[in-house]
Amino acid sequence: MRRKSLNTATCPVARSLDVIGDWWTLLIVREAFKGASRFSEFQQGLGLAKNILSSRLRKMLADGILELRPAAAGGSHLEYHLTHKGIQLRLILIALRQWGEDNLFVSGEPMTTFVDSQTGQSLKRLRPIRQDGTEVGFRDLVTKLVVAGEGVD
Amino acid sequence: MRRKSLNTATCPVARSLDVIGDWWTLLIVREAFKGASRFSEFQQGLGLAKNILSSRLRKMLADGILELRPAAAGGSHLEYHLTHKGIQLRLILIALRQWGEDNLFVSGEPMTTFVDSQTGQSLKRLRPIRQDGTEVGFRDLVTKLVVAGEGVD
DNA sequence: CCGTATCCATTCCGATACTG
DNA sequence: CAGTATCGGAATGGATACGG
Secondary structure (H helix, E strand, C coil): CCCCCCCCCCCHHHHHHHHHCCCCHHHHHHHHHCCCCCHHHHHHHHCCCHHHHHHHHHHHHHCCCEEEEECCCCCCCEEEEECHHHHCCHHHHHHHHHHHHHHCCCCCCEEEEEEECCCCCEECCCCCEECCCCECCCCCEEEEEEECCCCCC | CCCCCCCCCCCHHHHHHHHHCCCCHHHHHHHHHCCCCCHHHHHHHHCCCHHHHHHHHHHHHHCCCEEEEECCCCCCCEEEEECHHHHCCHHHHHHHHHHHHHHCCCCCCEEEEEEECCCCCEECCCCCEECCCCECCCCCEEEEEEECCCCCC
């Protein structure tokens, strides 16, 4: 039987996973951030089967994460580009990356990391902070039911 | 054929997805943050089949995300608790949550959100910042190859 | 209450061949 | 180059029945 769809869940985590919670989607987004925009670039960068890539790209277009745009340099071609919604996934990639850097590598292994292209500086670890700028402790978060669109606090 | 394992990739995003990149693992972590620690609590909170839950819990134990501890209140029972490695997944949950809140709900829908249990304040959006505290623009991130354990910049 | 074992349908994924 | 079509093996997921 098909997995339950989570797209009506009240939990945003569940809905997010329903859209991007598979192995390839976020890696496609990663490639897009690295500059990939064509079918072959994604395929070579990821090494996945073409039919899988095809179906993922189609789903990501439908989900509004990618959009098709004519090639920049006059080519009569269509390219896949991140939408605003897709660009915002960058935070999730950074969170995944930092967790992986801190927990999945042993000292000495080669590893890629994000650096600022201007200064070469690396990034600080992301931290959850309250509206007033103070930091939230590990266990000090509770879920609360609100109505979307009505500013909380 | 089995999906390629990504656990030797140099990209931390790929390795992270190899460990937590399926639909249930992060939801189990979410339940654990909400206080679930027993098999039945996870099962009722998520509504997934018991065999799936069983295999996921086992894998998460093997991956060091959960650990078994004797029940707090003298019960002769074992409970699943997040390890430090598991607790650090909180950032990923927050990133997923904020993306979902911003992109997957229409105004008026009921939605859960994180608030600070002390003050009731909601959280600010996560932001990537450089070591010097300044904010990084959307496209100003490049991946760079480094060696794990050697501090970058 | 805590799982494990089995069964079955669906999906995922890779490989390959093929079209425009 | 950019996909689509098809195949087969493996994994996923739900339901149920069963043992500790």
